[in-house]
Amino acid sequence: VPHEDFLAKIRACRYAFLELGVEDGIIVARTDSLGAGLTKQIAFSLEAGDLGDQYNAFLDCEEVTDLSTLRGDVVIERDGRLMRPKRLPSNLFQFRQGTGEDRCVLDCVTALRHGADLLWIETEKPHIAQIAGMVDRIREAVPNAKLVYNNSPSFNWTLNFRQQVYDAWAAEGRDVSAYERGALMSVIYDTTELAQAADERIRTFQKDAAARAGIFHHLITLPTYHTAALSTDNLAREYFGEAGMLGYVAGVQRKEIREGIACVRHQNMSGSDIGDDHKEYFAGEAALKAGGAHNTMNQFA
Secondary structure (H helix, E strand, C coil), rough: HHHHHHHHHHHHHHHHHHHCCCCCCEEEECCCCCCCCECCCCCCCCCCHHHHHHHHCCCCEEEEHHHHCCCCCEEECCCEEEEEEEEECCCCCEEEEECCCHHHHHHHHHHHHCCCEEECCCCCCCCCCHHHHHHHHHHHHHHCCCCCEECCCCCCCHHHHHHHHHHHHHHCCCCCCCHHHHHHHCCHCCCCHHHHHHHHHCCCCCHHHHHHHHHEEEEEECCCHHHHHHHHHHHHHHHHCCCCCHHHHHHHHHHHHHHHCCHHHHHHHCCCCHHHHHHHHHHHHCCCCCCCCCCCHHCCE
């Protein structure tokens, strides 16, 4: 999507803040991923060098030398030449290879200059040097730029960091013959020195990325989706296996009690106490309440 579309949303959001009297609202502008290689439309440009023209400069085009070859094609003018952007059967237009970082930097600088407070950059891997390289370029234009980064579960963190350590060791001349780079996710490497070094990099990633790449806020998307899936899978294996009900008791409920998790009293967390209070207020002694001396929730009091 051409960045002008996003700028319109930034302006609309800022205007909404003004209309609603929101004085401390924060606008976070998220860029396309570095790997996003297609766009749905060609940007509108009034003159050479404007935002639309800069955006279109990233398109993968071929020069048109014979107008008779045009068959309902979209063409643009670039440096005095007529160019035909490459369009896929999906009707999407293709960017030139290797332009991802340049496009993201342009998007970030433009967003900050048009009202965004923070940037949300999407990269294809959690690599501090790569992130820092982009931020350094952005801060050449906007020195006080602040970055939000998604510590995304979409990354294979284990494999990425093991490969980063492998590459660093190889560059230092260390012997890495005991490791196969493409297979570093294998459990056989879990107790190795390389795996331990990778885990240490993961542990300090937020601190290191904040120091080197200027990341202002670390977020993580969808972590509870994965924790819910994993815990449900583990429970199913235990409950329908030899452990039976002990799979739930030892693996879930006892841990809730020991760790003081309020949800062990799920009736209370769903509002039964509040409901009983209302019933008692309106019906007095005739109130039919969920609680009482024999309510199972009292076992967790």
